[in-house]
Amino acid sequence: MRPMMIDLRKLMASVFVVLLVASLGAACSDDTDSGGQGGGDECESGESFNVLSGRCEPIARDNNSGSDGGTTPGVDGGTDPGSDAGGTEQCPEGQSYNPVSGVCEPNGSETDAGTNPGEDGGSGYDGGPIGGTCGPGTVIGKACAPSGELLAGATVTIEGFDCDGNPYTDTVQTDANGNFQFDDVPAGQHTLTISTGSFSRNQTIIVQNGQTLDLSSAAAKVCLDGGSVKIAVIEGAYDHVAGILDDLQLDYDIKGNDKMSSFFEPNGRYSDSLAFLKDSAAMSQYDIIFINCGELWNVMGQNNSGDVSTVIANLSSYLSAGNSLYVSDWSHPFLEKVFADAVDFHGDDQTINDARIGYAPQTISAQVTSQGLQTALGNTQATIEFPHDPTANPPIINNNWVVAEGAGASSTIHLQGDAQLCSQPFSSLSRCDSAAGTQPSSPLLISYQGAGGGTAIYTAFHNERQSALNQDMEKILKFLIFQL
Known part of the structure; x- marks a missing residue:
């Protein structure tokens, strides 16, 4: 009888183990169910x-x-x-x-x-x-x-x-x-x-x-992640947006400047600028392009007039793809010639020099007209400086800044104020040294929304870190960079 009892115990133990394993298997089979209601459905991938x-x-x-x-x-x-x-x-x-x-x-x-x-x-x-x-x-x-x-x-x-x-x-x-x-x-x-x-x-x-x-x-x-947005900068003689980008710890690549390379301008990289703006594939690698105030448009017209139409077409396609462009002061043709309805500049739009009639130095008490900028400044007024001191080291040049008269239906005016005008039209041989007349409610900061979702921003004032870059202007410039 004893051997038979041993076999029965072994049999009972085996049954218990089988039942235990089955129970554990049933429990584990629903490890990823969504509510324990016996459905046994696992969460889907992702x-x-x-x-x-x-x-x-x-x-x-x-x-x-x-x-x-x-x-x-x-x-x-x-x-x-x-x-x-x-x-x-x-x-x-x-x-x-x-x-x-x-x-x-x-x-x-x-x-x-x-x-x-x-x-x-x-x-x-x-x-x-x-x-x-x-x-x-x-x-x-x-x-x-x-x-x-x-x-x-x-x-x-x-x-x-x-x-x-x-x-x-x-x-x-x-x-x-x-x-x-x-x-x-x-x-x-x-x-x-x-x-x-x-x-x-x-x-x-x-x-x-x-x-x-x-x-x-x-x-x-x-x-925000400073490296998550690709930024290209074309340097200009009269402005330097890179200083603001450095302050904000935003990464960027320099894609040339407005100087023709020569014995007197060993750092001239105009050819790099032109090559970049003629290469739509190279431009498309960047989310934002900054074109500083300078002589780039003039140099291009004088030396490579046959390439102007290509540059205009590429900038139009660039914004239509949802990318962003920023231009300041004398680089305004890169906006005006691409989107004629964005901004109405002073004088004849077909004559670039007509708009270069802003007097400097002057201080404008501007009205903040957009809700977003009012929030950023916490105010509806802002002080905008146009300093001018050719004797400074380096020189501060602002006379003959570009004056706007209005903006199109697809544009938003963020800042506007009464602007003193030069007493005589712009000439390459002379700059204005006295004021005469005023452009009332001149737009000083404008953003344009393209049909493809891209944004273009124009400022009459510079990004250069100058002595007169007051607190209002620094806040404004940093705000607008994050609108691009």
């Missing part, structure tokens, strides 16, 4: 299970985050890892499940698994209790340029899902100090996007019920 919302959602990645947004196998609405029965295997007392690290952690711990804001651009989840309840939270923060300078007038968007599983989105604008705030944000994982002009930055955030996610500290504010 999705992960969100323990906060209790469903599969698209994986959203932060630019710097080491997390995929909280993928949690085996969770179906509880707060524990590996559970497929509604949370029957809870974390130990005093701990809660961290969807980012994938383990139970002490409540309120500071572990961030690569997602705390300010350390690697993550979501701000700090390992505290989630609670499984989907309700409203708050998000506050600051947007900034790559340099860390606060970004006024930027668009901030949150995208995700609400508590009923429906798509959720909300959008606000930053104020003059770069602040933004979202109230009543559904708890869960969302994508936060800062955008302005060609620039943007995405970041994954996790909002918890009844709590505030703070992205406003110096370490946590959301800054």
